[in-house]
Amino acid sequence: MEQTQNIGSFLINAGIRPSFQRIKIYEYLIIRKNHPTVEMIYKDLNSYIPTLSKTTVYNTLKLFVDKGITQIITIEDNETRYDPDISTHGHFKCTNCGKIFDFSFDNKNLNIKQIENFEIKQTHLYIKGICENCKRKIIIK
Amino acid sequence: MEQTQNIGSFLINAGIRPSFQRIKIYEYLIIRKNHPTVEMIYKDLNSYIPTLSKTTVYNTLKLFVDKGITQIITIEDNETRYDPDISTHGHFKCTNCGKIFDFSFDNKNLNIKQIENFEIKQTHLYIKGICENCKRKIIIK
DNA sequence: TCCATATCTGTAATCATTTCAATTGTAAAA
DNA sequence: TTTTACAATTGAAATGATTACAGATATGGA
Ligand SMILES: [Mn+2]
Ligand SMILES: [Mn+2]
Ligand SMILES: [Zn+2]
Ligand SMILES: [Zn+2]
Numbered sequence: 553m554e555q556t557q558n559i560g561s562f563l564i565n566a567g568i569r570p571s572f573q574r575i576k577i578y579e580y581l582i583i584r585k586n587h588p589t590v591e592m593i594y595k596d597l598n599s600y601i602p603t604l605s606k607t608t609v610y611n612t613l614k615l616f617v618d619k620g621i622t623q624i625i626t627i628e629d630n631e632t633r634y635d636p637d638i639s640t641h642g643h644f645k646c647t648n649c650g651k652i653f654d655f656s657f658d659n660k661n662l663n664i665k666q667i668e669n670f671e672i673k674q675t676h677l678y679i680k681g682i683c684e685n686c687k688r689k690i691i692i693k
Numbered sequence: 694m695e696q697t698q699n700i701g702s703f704l705i706n707a708g709i710r711p712s713f714q715r716i717k718i719y720e721y722l723i724i725r726k727n728h729p730t731v732e733m734i735y736k737d738l739n740s741y742i743p744t745l746s747k748t749t750v751y752n753t754l755k756l757f758v759d760k761g762i763t764q765i766i767t768i769e770d771n772e773t774r775y776d777p778d779i780s781t782h783g784h785f786k787c788t789n790c791g792k793i794f795d796f797s798f799d800n801k802n803l804n805i806k807q808i809e810n811f812e813i814k815q816t817h818l819y820i821k822g823i824c825e826n827c828k829r830k831i832i833i834k
Numbered sequence: 835t836c837c838a839t840a841t842c843t844g845t846a847a848t849c850a851t852t853t854c855a856a857t858t859g860t861a862a863a864a
Numbered sequence: 865t866t867t868t869a870c871a872a873t874t875g876a877a878a879t880g881a882t883t884a885c886a887g888a889t890a891t892g893g894a
């Protein structure tokens with residue numbers, strides 16, 4: 553609730569007018585940390601903001617990405633996900649439970665020969681597999 | 694042309710009946726090395742195989758992926774691309790010319806934290822930026 | 835308050851992908 | 865060789881995600 557104040561000024565700082573919908577969508581990203589799809593955001597917020605339009609969710613996320621306060625995560629080709637953490641970090645998707653985990657990695661000492669003279673703007677590392685929790689469950693079965 | 698023989702037996706080996714369309718699509722992937730979209734494959738092959746259906750391209754790529762002889766590359770959320778090189782390797786996409794470059798990297802150098810006990814099945818490293826060629830062109834302007 | 839502009843909304847259009855049923859091709863049995 | 869069963873291909877229709885658009889609503893300053 554009081555978060556609204558912080559988020560409001562954060563959006564202003566990013567050059568975004570802090571409308572009610574924009575604040576709630578950004579707040580959703582920050583609080584849930586779930587790398588959601590548009591559908592997830594829309595469904596979850598719709599119970600709280602019944603007048604919300606899915607178009608607004610699309611528009612708002614596009615704005616966030618354009619203004620550089622959100623990044624697109626494309627681990628699967630059939631679902632676009634969004635992440636308010638714009639730092640370079642990795643994503644692990646569990647193919648069993650579907651959860652997405654953040655992790656850190658070094659990209660400094662990669663010194664890749666084939667693209668030495670290329671100008672790097674974004675680095676995305678995606679790993680798929682089985683999370684620790686699911687591994688345990690599967691062993692028990 | 695004589696490739697057909699090799700590709701045919703390669704497909705058989707992978708448990709895939711080597712139909713004319715399947716051979717041509719796999720041959721396309723191998724020869725072009727362009728990480729194409731379905732649309733690219735369809736358009737390029739259609740002039741050579743006028744009866745080709747886009748559905749066949751979809752079906753065939755799905756089959757290749759299921760049988761493990763092709764991997765899906767999702768650098769952008771709005772274009773699914775295909776790669777017959779199923780080894781773990783990185784992809785660089787130039788945001789200027791759109792070209793996709795392969796590069797090799799060593800997982801060990803990534804020094805990944807937080808997912809030590811997770812079971813890794815696939816690793817995808819995608820980098821976006823400007824390729825060497827485009828960098829030169831842009832400087833000249 | 836009033837006005838100009840930005841934002842939001844719902845619907846329609848677009849585009850990629852999947853589903854489906856009919857047709858065609860293939861490979862082995864008769 | 866002909867028949868037969870099954871696999872692959874095809875094109876049309878359905879689905880689902882995203883975008884375009886135009887009208888309604890909200891906002892902030894004169
Ligand atoms: Mn993240
Ligand atoms: Mn590749
Ligand atoms: Zn899991
Ligand atoms: Zn380039």
